[in-house]
Amino acid sequence: xxxxxxxxxxxxxxxxxxxxxxxxxxxxxxxxxxxxxxxxxxxxxxxxxxxxxxxxxxxxxxxxxxxxxxxxxxxxxxxxxxxxxxxxxxxxxxxxxxxxxxxxxxxxxxxxxxxxxxxxxxxxxxxxxxxxxxxxxxxxxxxxxxxxxxxxxxxxxxxxxxxxxxxxxxxxxxxxxxxxxxxxxxxxxxxxxxxxxx
Amino acid sequence: xxxxxxxxxxxxxxxxxxxxxxxxxxxxxxxxxxxxxxxxxxxxxxxxxxxxxxxxxxxxxxxxxxxxxxxxxxxxxxxxxxxxxxxxxxxxxxxxxxxxxxxxxxxxxxxxxxxxxxxxxxxxxxxxxxxxxxxxxxxxxxxxxxxxxxxxxxxxxxxxxxxxxxxxxxxxxxxxxxxxxxxxxxxxxxxxxxxxxxxxxxxxxxxxxxxxxxxxxxxxxxxxxxxxxxxxxxxxxxxxxxxxxxxxxxxxxxxxxxxxxxxxxxxxxxxxxxxxxxxxx
Numbered sequence: 001x002x003x004x005x006x007x008x009x010x011x012x013x014x015x016x017x018x019x020x021x022x023x024x025x026x027x028x029x030x031x032x033x034x035x036x037x038x039x040x041x042x043x044x045x046x047x048x049x050x051x052x053x054x055x056x057x058x059x060x061x062x063x064x065x066x067x068x069x070x071x072x073x074x075x076x077x078x079x080x081x082x083x084x085x086x087x088x089x090x091x092x093x094x095x096x097x098x099x100x101x102x103x104x105x106x107x108x109x110x111x112x113x114x115x116x117x118x119x120x121x122x123x124x125x126x127x128x129x130x131x132x133x134x135x136x137x138x139x140x141x142x143x144x145x146x147x148x149x150x151x152x153x154x155x156x157x158x159x160x161x162x163x164x165x166x167x168x169x170x171x172x173x174x175x176x177x178x179x180x181x182x183x184x185x186x187x188x189x190x191x192x193x194x195x196x197x198x
Numbered sequence: 199x200x201x202x203x204x205x206x207x208x209x210x211x212x213x214x215x216x217x218x219x220x221x222x223x224x225x226x227x228x229x230x231x232x233x234x235x236x237x238x239x240x241x242x243x244x245x246x247x248x249x250x251x252x253x254x255x256x257x258x259x260x261x262x263x264x265x266x267x268x269x270x271x272x273x274x275x276x277x278x279x280x281x282x283x284x285x286x287x288x289x290x291x292x293x294x295x296x297x298x299x300x301x302x303x304x305x306x307x308x309x310x311x312x313x314x315x316x317x318x319x320x321x322x323x324x325x326x327x328x329x330x331x332x333x334x335x336x337x338x339x340x341x342x343x344x345x346x347x348x349x350x351x352x353x354x355x356x357x358x359x360x361x362x363x364x365x366x367x368x369x370x371x372x373x374x375x376x377x378x379x380x381x382x383x384x385x386x387x388x389x390x391x392x393x394x395x396x397x398x399x400x401x402x403x404x405x406x407x408x409x410x411x412x413x414x415x416x417x418x419x420x421x422x423x424x425x426x427x428x429x430x431x432x433x434x435x436x437x438x439x440x441x442x443x444x445x446x447x448x449x450x451x452x453x454x455x456x457x458x459x460x461x462x463x464x465x466x467x468x469x470x471x472x473x474x475x476x477x478x479x
Contacts, residue, residue: 029229029232033221033222034220034222035219038218038219044434047431047434048398051231051235144219171208
């Protein structure tokens with residue numbers, strides 16, 4: 001099944017049709033934001049990812065054949081861009097403990113000791129930022145962006161078993177972090193409760 | 199059994215991760231930022247198109263020259279009298295007899311050797327040199343002249359070099375080499391001031407300066423970004439500006455900036471922190 005209307009939109013946008021460009025932006029921005037935020041976290045890197053992803057989408061518009069919806073195609077393009085950006089950051093920061101990445105940068109929750117006092121959904125990005133980048137990428141690609149294990153293996157250029165292992169270890173690492181924080185958060189409350197009751 | 203327990207236990211975590219992949223609504227400022235990127239893309243596309251047509255023109259011109267040489271080369275060579283590398287100057291050639299000289303004279307061209315004065319004891323007489331015919335000179339085909347030292351022609355494109363510079367600066371930042379990182383961002387801004395990378399680098403520079411405790415420099419960087427109009431990193435730039443003003447002790451300006459920030463980005467994750475700075479908590 002081809003997406004003829006999407007192909008037409010892409011062609012018009014590639015030729016510089018302002019109306020088509022406007023519609024294109026409205027359609028591709030949400031998936032670009034979602035992908036960048038999922039892979040790179042809610043950081044300035046994610047904004048870079050959106051910008052670079054959009055550039056790449058615009059660059060490759062001419063090669064869009066309508067085999068998937070425009071949004072799905074943009075997601076694929078953005079995933080590759082963001083993974084490359086993430087790998088680039090990791091390569092440049094080699095030797096630095098993942099928990100220390102970005103230390104000292106403004107807006108980095110871990111550097112500012114952001115308290116975990118909201119629901120899990122609000123904090124999951126902070127937890128993801130604290131596990132290894134390889135595990136984070138595997139978890140996000142699989143659970144947030146719906147890629148299958150073999151697809152992830154191809155995207156990351158690693159064996160399928162490696163992806164499975166990263167998924168398993170990533171889940172375990174997240175679970176431990178959350179359990180540890182819950183324990184820390186609950187103990188003073190328990191003490192206060194005990195005082196209040198006495 | 200254990201796996202099933204794990205799945206049940208991890209269900210909220212996996213659901214939260216799944217939420218990350220959901221498309222959110224596009225805000226007006228997101229669209230504005232994307233339009234800035236689109237503008238950058240158009241400019242870059244025009245530039246690439248111009249460079250391509252210039253390169254194509256150059257190649258076409260070179261091809262035309264080669265074709266012309268192949269087609270008209272022999273005729274041209276005949277016209278200018280070049281034959282196998284020897285320039286025949288028959289129109290000037292005269293025989294030695296006509297000139298009353300000898301073969302040596304022809305070789306010696308214009309200078310006739312003087313008679314040694316001491317052998318005759320007479321005053322040396324100046325013999326005017328006979329008019330010599332132009333010697334037949336074998337013209338060796340020109341050896342290729344040493345080409346003047348050229349500058350490297352593999353100048354990197356604006357895009358690649360700007361991204362490389364950004365990557366280098368980012369690497370230094372991640373390696374916590376903040377001084378060199380700031381210098382690298384400055385270099386990028388100076389070399390490619392209009393690139394998309396430079397826009398992002400301005401805010402990164404501000405962050406680095408802030409981390410180094412150079413709030414004044416940081417403020418300058420954030421202001422520079424915000425003066426460039428709506429950008430993808432406007433939210434971060436505003437937040438950085440508030441922090442810089444706070445660090446400089448410019449409280450009233452900080453409070454004004456916080457109010458403006460709250461109205462512009464009411465859902466920002468930085469807003470509670472900004473308000474905390476203002477209230478001193």
